[in-house]
Amino acid sequence: MTRNAKIDEAALKIDVRPPAVILCEPQLGENIGTAARAMANFGLTDLRIVNPRDGWPSEKARAAASRADHVIDNVKVFDSVEAAIADLHFVFATTARSREVSKPVRGPDEAAVTVTGYGRQGLGTGYLFGRERWGLNNEEVALADEIVTLPVDPQFASLNIAQAVLVCAYEWRVKASGGALPFRLDEETNPPAPKEDVFRFFEHLESALDEINFFRPPEKRPSMVLNLRNIFQKANLTEQEVRSLRGVIAAFERRPTRPHKSAGEAVDECEPNEQETGEE
Numbered sequence: 001m002t003r004n005a006k007i008d009e010a011a012l013k014i015d016v017r018p019p020a021v022i023l024c025e026p027q028l029g030e031n032i033g034t035a036a037r038a039m040a041n042f043g044l045t046d047l048r049i050v051n052p053r054d055g056w057p058s059e060k061a062r063a064a065a066s067r068a069d070h071v072i073d074n075v076k077v078f079d080s081v082e083a084a085i086a087d088l089h090f091v092f093a094t095t096a097r098s099r100e101v102s103k104p105v106r107g108p109d110e111a112a113v114t115v116t117g118y119g120r121q122g123l124g125t126g127y128l129f130g131r132e133r134w135g136l137n138n139e140e141v142a143l144a145d146e147i148v149t150l151p152v153d154p155q156f157a158s159l160n161i162a163q164a165v166l167v168c169a170y171e172w173r174v175k176a177s178g179g180a181l182p183f184r185l186d187e188e189t190n191p192p193a194p195k196e197d198v199f200r201f202f203e204h205l206e207s208a209l210d211e212i213n214f215f216r217p218p219e220k221r222p223s224m225v226l227n228l229r230n231i232f233q234k235a236n237l238t239e240q241e242v243r244s245l246r247g248v249i250a251a252f253e254r255r256p257t258r259p260h261k262s263a264g265e266a267v268d269e270c271e272p273n274e275q276e277t278g279e280e
Helices: 029-041 059-064 081-085 108-120 138-142 161-177 195-211 218-234 239-253
Strands: 020-024 047-050 076-078 090-094 125-129 146-148
Touching (some): 020 029, 020 081, 029 047, 029 161, 047 081, 076 081, 090 161, 108 146, 108 161, 195 218
Parallel strands (some): 020 047, 047 076, 090 125
């Protein structure tokens, strides 16, 4: 498991009851495992399985979960969808096609708003996912409160279970955490450089470029300087970055270079490290 050295506390403080993920008659242990991994990515741990074809526990599921063992170890197995969702207050049925069952249809972002709303009240919610080959049947969809479907291409709407779980879990976490990211640039450790330092950097760079006749023809110097300054202004340089760039310029300044040929001037063909001896 990859861990960040410095995690933003806001990304850890989620005071919303997470939804359960219910897999109806999954056929492959690998699909259960990858769904568990997707859940773990976004902080979900309540995985419920209805009549897994190959039984439970499953070493294939554990291997595919890629160390999401806390999800696999917490799996609950049920004989029916009714039993799996009995303790929940609101359930979404996931499907990629229209149904004869008359229920509101939501996108994953809308569904996440509903789920987090109930979760903030401490009420249980869940997402019901169907079989790999044909999804949920109408009777199972009828057990849910609403339908959630993803904004996929209607001509190629089929997702595997883990993909569908991941999208729903992602949208839930965005809503539950307020979009908190695990880390950002630490502006206290890496503050933007003072403008005075940035201006000195510009002067240093332009002086070094003048020394090697970079600005040619001379009448274009003002526009070339403006372009260079705009490039670095967009970077929002930190103090450390300004120091690093000035160090790079200083290193080039100490390096002997071949002089540039000006109009009407001959070029010294000696290599930078050669000495003129005056010998024939």
